[in-house]
Amino acid sequence: MENNITDDLAGFIEKISKIPRKKDHTLFFRGHAKDSFPALPAVFRDIPKSSTPAKYIDKESQLFHNMIMQCPDEFKGSISTFDYLVKMQHYSLPTRLLDITTNPLVALYFACSEFVEEGHNGEVLVYQIPNNEIKFYNSDTVSVISNLAQINNEFNIDNDADRGKFIHIIKNEKPYFLDVIDKKDLSRVVCVQPKQDNKRLIKQSGAFLLFAMGSEFKKNTPAKIPSEFTLKKYNITIPCKNKDQLLASLEYLAISEATLFPEIDNVAKFLKKAPRTYVNSAQNNFIVNNPKYIKLIVNSLTRNDDLLESIRNNSREAFLQSDLMDDNVNEAVIETMQTHDEEATLLLSEPELMKEVVSYCYEQLKKS
Numbered sequence: 001m002e003n004n005i006t007d008d009l010a011g012f013i014e015k016i017s018k019i020p021r022k023k024d025h026t027l028f029f030r031g032h033a034k035d036s037f038p039a040l041p042a043v044f045r046d047i048p049k050s051s052t053p054a055k056y057i058d059k060e061s062q063l064f065h066n067m068i069m070q071c072p073d074e075f076k077g078s079i080s081t082f083d084y085l086v087k088m089q090h091y092s093l094p095t096r097l098l099d100i101t102t103n104p105l106v107a108l109y110f111a112c113s114e115f116v117e118e119g120h121n122g123e124v125l126v127y128q129i130p131n132n133e134i135k136f137y138n139s140d141t142v143s144v145i146s147n148l149a150q151i152n153n154e155f156n157i158d159n160d161a162d163r164g165k166f167i168h169i170i171k172n173e174k175p176y177f178l179d180v181i182d183k184k185d186l187s188r189v190v191c192v193q194p195k196q197d198n199k200r201l202i203k204q205s206g207a208f209l210l211f212a213m214g215s216e217f218k219k220n221t222p223a224k225i226p227s228e229f230t231l232k233k234y235n236i237t238i239p240c241k242n243k244d245q246l247l248a249s250l251e252y253l254a255i256s257e258a259t260l261f262p263e264i265d266n267v268a269k270f271l272k273k274a275p276r277t278y279v280n281s282a283q284n285n286f287i288v289n290n291p292k293y294i295k296l297i298v299n300s301l302t303r304n305d306d307l308l309e310s311i312r313n314n315s316r317e318a319f320l321q322s323d324l325m326d327d328n329v330n331e332a333v334i335e336t337m338q339t340h341d342e343e344a345t346l347l348l349s350e351p352e353l354m355k356e357v358v359s360y361c362y363e364q365l366k367k368s
Helices: 009-017 056-070 081-088 104-112 140-150 160-173 184-186 198-202 240-253 264-272 290-304 306-315 316-321 322-335 339-348 351-367
Strands: 025-032 099-102 122-130 133-136 189-193 205-210 237-240
Touching: 009 237, 009 240, 009 339, 025 081, 025 104, 025 198, 056 140, 081 099, 081 140, 081 205, 099 104, 104 122, 104 237, 104 240, 133 140, 140 160, 140 184, 140 189, 140 205, 140 306, 198 205, 237 240, 290 322, 290 351, 306 322, 306 351, 316 351, 322 339, 322 351, 339 351
Parallel strands: 133 189
Antiparallel strands: 025 099, 025 122, 099 205, 122 237, 189 205
């Protein structure tokens, strides 16, 4: 796509709607608040402010075991190593997991959530993954890759002792596991659907990309996301100047820090913030600039005798305080989507603009 930059929520939704859907594939999204960020799990990233250059992967097994040792109560419900990694990811410990979501609006939130003052653009990454490549949390392949977190960086799959020890670790969670490892699994990135036993995962429509080893089966290098999983030409850039406005629009759709991070401390943090100021970012003169479309909506409403009678029998203030007008206008707009997709999408995604149209339609019906 030539210009994959979005300025407002309506434009974003339009771009998402134009992504071609392949049969037997699922679309996933990831939001980066800084468009230069690589799509890489945190464990493979540099340790900031380290006295000597180092990456978290250099001490992956120590991070894994120390977390369990120091916070054992947090892992009482965890059965597999993958369960442990999901919990650790939840608490921001660097792991082999990369968060993705099936909800593009969630990805948009994360693309807008940081680096506003620093002036960095955000980005929404798009993935299309074959359904037969999506693993469940209890898959043998997922167990093999997840348990790389428990072994040291000198691990050599071709060494009998190393391989035997690794298989023993896997058998701790899967006693039936055969003494055979498909070497290809150790160089893969797989998409994993986790257990839906975590409020945050549920709210974020979350899934993960789980990274095995990279070149020459070295544990401290990441596997590469298959090129057939990525839809780079459909990635969407989010200009920094529009981040706050997009976050304000998302709040109207119940996408916010409080809903995506439903733990009580995060809700309290969200509530303490000053409310975002909503600015109509799409068209300041929507009603004036779209007279035929507005007339179409009004004409649709005039055919509703019950609505007209309610308008005649109630004061303006009393009537508009009810949901009757809002519901009818909303229904009329939805009915126009097949013929007027752009205008309808804009109204449905910008609540303040919809309020203006509701008020205008009321005045027109009052005159009829």
